[in-house]
Amino acid sequence: MSEWNHYVTMKGTNNGIVVYLDDQCSFDFLLKELENKLVNNQTSGATDITIHSQHRYLSEDQRQTLIQLIGQHSELTVKNIESYVLTRESAYELYEHTTVKTVMKTIRSGQVHEVKGDALVIGDVNPGGAVHASGNIFVLGKLRGIAHAGVEGDENCIVAASYMHPNQIRIASKISRAPDYDVQGSPREFAFINPSTEQIELDQLQHIQKIRPKLLDVFERGL
Template identity: 35%
Template structure:
């Protein structure tokens, strides 16, 4: 006989309302699928259709991102009488804060692969046609960008996309989409960057970045020794 898996979502009633315990050993997507099924189909004692009930979500040792919190809140909106009061994590803050600064990754994004990142990303490698690179911040590719790049995926219009060889199939910054010209200047070897200008995406040479995005310019002298 196969091993019976315990539920990833456990619900307990209290005087204050309902407690939802989410198993921190399961992938977040699996928890969301199980929770969605229970909210849509489990109507035992008609608790989903009763009076307004306060909900507290227990995450165990798990921390979640703001996007995951939004997904949970949207899911609970299926049942109008369930009102989320808060989230609790044994790790302290229930929110997983993204790392500050820029993070470097090395490799190749091949056709069919998707690289997702939180924050600014410095990617040393190539993004091949059919590959996708996404980030909530800016994207800097030290290599050839020949696939799809999407920066500022949560709505950051100040994000940029830069590459040593900028030949993308498509560029996206926030919700703005730009398709490149049919023929890129193959003789152009200088690093370029894309940015939002008005309601469209424009491309310029890298040395113009400080003029177009002066807030990103390094203005203080560097004194620290090595």
Template identity: 45%
Template structure:
């Protein structure tokens, strides 16, 4: 395989342990880009038959690809029969994607009592001032903070964010979930609870401990001024 590159090349091919990375210039015309990509793949990427497919990741920089353009790009790479496209990455996102990312990073605060049969879901973090009664459920893409009693169901990190935590003034849930990890009602504690408690994932299981532990195990959890 030749690694010789043309001056000001619009397509730069780099080998990695995982396969190949194609860096595509974001300032030239798209047709010119595809033409050069086709030529380089045809000239330099001929592999012996019966060899495993080479994983390819594509970086398009600040070029936004329409569905049609992405399809044309994938067709050129896939036509060589040697490559398997693992992903196409861009530094540009759509308005809808930006909105989703903003919502996922926001804190939704509400003052309410979540009664049996009620379900509250938010895309980011949830700050609830009130109780979650038995049969009630709160769910969040991020963390859940309850200034009240948690006696129902709480599901944090519902999209797989396993560093999410659940904190409550009174921690007596019927069920706790963080990501795909599940913990039923904790064993009754003969000692009177003193202060808020939190739940987090550690070594593949959900742990319930004092709130102060979060400062050590989740040092980046500093959304509120002053920390814990």
């Protein structure tokens, strides 16, 4: 069963089976068409599917109605419901997590600068100061305090600084501390989690495109 009709279309993709729902007809008419096709096009064996309502907004009641209808008339199981529609709350959350929050100041000892999204600090982060961000951290100055990028668990985030000499760098749950002995800092470096070693490593900023080629693509960051 590859295609039902103009209003309900089932297609196989790299991510599994997706059922596309027409977004122009009424919801009641869509339910009747979907029920008719489920009854007359039975599948064998349990199969997970994703429903895509395209540009149609589905309320929670409508979502539950679709899930119940499919479960009642088939062995298909709805694992996800997607659309091109964003609620105001979802749009605001996306904005919060994908924009760069800029501050022009020195983060002094005892101060903690926290943002959702990427943090851009135009100034120094002194020893005892800290920057926390759900996204990446960029310091146009000396990073000598603490930087914690990806605080919500994103291991693809980075910490970059004009001059890197931190007390501590954290990315998601990984931690890299400064050595007990005194070392010189380094100009124009960034910290990242190497997936091969699962440890935080440093490299020169000119290599950032090779190591994180999709750094600026927010959709590749799981948002």
